[in-house]
Amino acid sequence: MSHATTSKATTPASRGEPEVDRRPLARRRRNRILLQAACILITLFMAVPIYLIALAAMSSRQSLQKFPLSFIPDNFSTETMQTFLQSTGILGGLINSVQVGVFTLVLSLVIGVPAGYAVARFAFRGRDPYQLFLLFTRALPIVVLSVPLAQLFLQTGLYDSVLAVVLLHTALALPTTILITASVFLGVPRDVEEAARIFGCSPVQAFLKVVMPMAVPGIAAASIFTFVMSWNEVLGASILTLNQRTLPAQVLSSLAESPLAYRFAGGFLLVVPALVFIFFMRRYLTNMWGSTIR
Amino acid sequence: MADISIKGLHKTYPGSTELATNNVSLDVAEGEFMVLLGPSGCGKTTLLRMVAGLDFPDEGSISIGGRDVTYLPPQDRNLSMVFQSYAVFPHRMVRTNIAFGLVMKKVHREEIERKVRWAADLLQLSPYLDRYPAQLSGGQRQRVAVARAIVMDADVLLMDEPLSNLDALLRLDFRAELKKIVQQLGSTTLYVTHDQVEAMSLSDRVAVMKKGQIAQLGSPITVYEEPADRFVGGFIGSPPMNFLDGRITQQGALEIGGQGTAAPEFLARAAARTGGTPVMVGIRAENIALAERGSEGSLDAAVEVVEPLGHATLLTVDLGGQTIKVQVPSTVRVSSGDKVGLRFDPAALRFFDMETQLGLTA
Numbered sequence: 001m002s003h004a005t006t007s008k009a010t011t012p013a014s015r016g017e018p019e020v021d022r023r024p025l026a027r028r029r030r031n032r033i034l035l036q037a038a039c040i041l042i043t044l045f046m047a048v049p050i051y052l053i054a055l056a057a058m059s060s061r062q063s064l065q066k067f068p069l070s071f072i073p074d075n076f077s078t079e080t081m082q083t084f085l086q087s088t089g090i091l092g093g094l095i096n097s098v099q100v101g102v103f104t105l106v107l108s109l110v111i112g113v114p115a116g117y118a119v120a121r122f123a124f125r126g127r128d129p130y131q132l133f134l135l136f137t138r139a140l141p142i143v144v145l146s147v148p149l150a151q152l153f154l155q156t157g158l159y160d161s162v163l164a165v166v167l168l169h170t171a172l173a174l175p176t177t178i179l180i181t182a183s184v185f186l187g188v189p190r191d192v193e194e195a196a197r198i199f200g201c202s203p204v205q206a207f208l209k210v211v212m213p214m215a216v217p218g219i220a221a222a223s224i225f226t227f228v229m230s231w232n233e234v235l236g237a238s239i240l241t242l243n244q245r246t247l248p249a250q251v252l253s254s255l256a257e258s259p260l261a262y263r264f265a266g267g268f269l270l271v272v273p274a275l276v277f278i279f280f281m282r283r284y285l286t287n288m289w290g291s292t293i294r
Numbered sequence: 295m296a297d298i299s300i301k302g303l304h305k306t307y308p309g310s311t312e313l314a315t316n317n318v319s320l321d322v323a324e325g326e327f328m329v330l331l332g333p334s335g336c337g338k339t340t341l342l343r344m345v346a347g348l349d350f351p352d353e354g355s356i357s358i359g360g361r362d363v364t365y366l367p368p369q370d371r372n373l374s375m376v377f378q379s380y381a382v383f384p385h386r387m388v389r390t391n392i393a394f395g396l397v398m399k400k401v402h403r404e405e406i407e408r409k410v411r412w413a414a415d416l417l418q419l420s421p422y423l424d425r426y427p428a429q430l431s432g433g434q435r436q437r438v439a440v441a442r443a444i445v446m447d448a449d450v451l452l453m454d455e456p457l458s459n460l461d462a463l464l465r466l467d468f469r470a471e472l473k474k475i476v477q478q479l480g481s482t483t484l485y486v487t488h489d490q491v492e493a494m495s496l497s498d499r500v501a502v503m504k505k506g507q508i509a510q511l512g513s514p515i516t517v518y519e520e521p522a523d524r525f526v527g528g529f530i531g532s533p534p535m536n537f538l539d540g541r542i543t544q545q546g547a548l549e550i551g552g553q554g555t556a557a558p559e560f561l562a563r564a565a566a567r568t569g570g571t572p573v574m575v576g577i578r579a580e581n582i583a584l585a586e587r588g589s590e591g592s593l594d595a596a597v598e599v600v601e602p603l604g605h606a607t608l609l610t611v612d613l614g615g616q617t618i619k620v621q622v623p624s625t626v627r628v629s630s631g632d633k634v635g636l637r638f639d640p641a642a643l644r645f646f647d648m649e650t651q652l653g654l655t656a
Contacts, residue, residue: 191381194348197368198375198452199442200398213385 057268084265093250116181184218220284296359303354332503551614581642592635
């Protein structure tokens with residue numbers, strides 16, 4: 001891409017006025033094209049594997065063995081998905097996974113949003129150590145957390161239950177929930193909260209009616225993060241359950257001895273709910289109340 | 295509507311040793327427009343916040359309409375407020391923003407609708423009721439904030455520099471409008487500003503604050519013409535009051551920069567007893583006139599800078615080594631370097647004690 005392609009002036013420069021230099025414009029256009037290209041590349045990088053998995057999951061078992069594989073869904077079939085869904089533990093795992101995801105989301109928001117607000121608004125004793133401690137949970141490998149937890153849950157009878165996994169996932173999600181919501185609460189002006197107090201709100205009402213709604217984009221971001229994390233987390237879930245497996249744990253445990261079609265179907269089922277969830281939360285992330293929040 | 299009575303308020307912010315307000319007492323009569331004026335950090339906003347209930351005093355009391363509210367939370371004080379930053383709720387439309395306080399008070403729905411319409415009419419917001427604040431200009435947002443405050447029929451209306459985020463032209467317009475609205479409502483108003491023009495033009499009475507204390511309390515004209523101390527004189531007015539080091543001689547003359555003019559009698563009498571006293575002379579730029587050089591009672595000076603302002607011309611003048619501002623009609627033709635005579639309006643001369651800087655009166 002060379003510059004100076006458009007630098008030929010349309011009108012002759014009279015009285016020695018300098019010719020208009022159009023090279024910066026051309027450079028800008030070039031940069032925009034490059035940016036677009038980069039966006040497309042990155043999107044493809046994400047989308048192509050998902051597409052291939054979906055393609056394989058929606059094809060018949062025989063067509064998977066064919067060579068070369070076609071990139072167009074020419075022999076659509078639900079046979080693979082059906083067999084996969086009917087295999088032992090899959091439907092139960094799916095239900096468990098949804099339950100774990102939703103409960104983790106609710107629990108981490110119920111604890112994390114007020115905590116984030118406290119970190120953002122109040123200068124309480126031990127705030128800095130608290131923030132450090134939050135990150136510390138994430139510094140430990142999940143295995144290190146899970147094995148003692150498994151023992152603890154065995155003693156308390158929580159082992160092999162949805163609640164056990166929910167508790168672990170909530171612990172994993174809380175640091176980010178708190179830090180994300182805290183940064184959003186920092187962006188809510190104190191004045192607005194005080195205005196709510198003046199116009200008749202108790203502190204709790206001011207929080208619920210004014211501060212929380214203004215923090216919705218951050219809460220949505222934290223929700224997406226939490227749900228996807230919980231949906232994908234497999235190691236802790238595998239350690240903490242035996243029969244009440246979540247979907248990823250279930251798929252993982254039978255991955256080695258399963259046929260190719262089963263793997264694709266499992267992969268597809270793992271991707272879709274997270275995508276659907278993100279799709280619905282997306283509108284809270286951007287464009288609200290007549291302004292676009294970046 | 296109700297009066298406000300503030301008694302002996304002390305407040306120190308956590309982590310600070312300085313008193314934000316130091317033993318402030320102030321009475322605002324029912325329906326009065328009181329302006330708290332002062333430079334930033336003088337404690338005027340702190341005082342307002344304590345009346346609002348957003349901060350609590352360490353000592354002292356506040357009562358509104360005879361009811362003690364010192365430590366009541368804001369929602370139980372029956373007041374409304376306009377914030378400097380507008381503080382409109384961005385996630386609510388203009389209509390629900392204005393109605394917010396009434397909804398919280400559980401006012402009847404038709405009544406809310408009627409009041410919102412009335413306020414929107416008054417503030418020319420009717421076309422924008424179904425928009426979000428982000429779709430409005432700054433001036434319109436401030437109108438929403440004012441509308442939200444006036445629908446409340448509160449005992450007290452508090453305003454914290456409501457005009458300071460608007461651009462100059464808009465500020466001028468909105469100032470007059472605000473005055474009209476508040477006069478119509480007749481509500482007791484406490485208004486904080488650092489802009490002395492706003493204070494002068496809006497208030498029934500001004501409380502000029504300095505370092506957490508009220509330096510002077512009075513009608514705008516009194517505060518302007520008879521500043522209680524050097525600080526008030528220097529803060530109010532544009533240009534601020536001129537201050538000159540002078541001396542009352544034993545013979546009863548006022549001596550400035552080695553030149554003499556007449557001194558008021560009460561100072562002359564005191565000086566005659568003590569054998570002459572140094573004194574600080576204050577005079578406003580518009581109370582100095584140009585005179586024939588060397589004429590009776592005039593002081594010799596040299597013009598340093600000439601600034602035409604349109605409605606008048608502002609001169610910076612050297613008077614025996616002291617620099618002062620003189621405001622003359624724009625028809626007067628002078629240029630820098632000119633030697634001129636200055637005549638002080640004797641009725642407009644103010645005198646301050648050299649040490650305490652307090653005003654001296656008969």
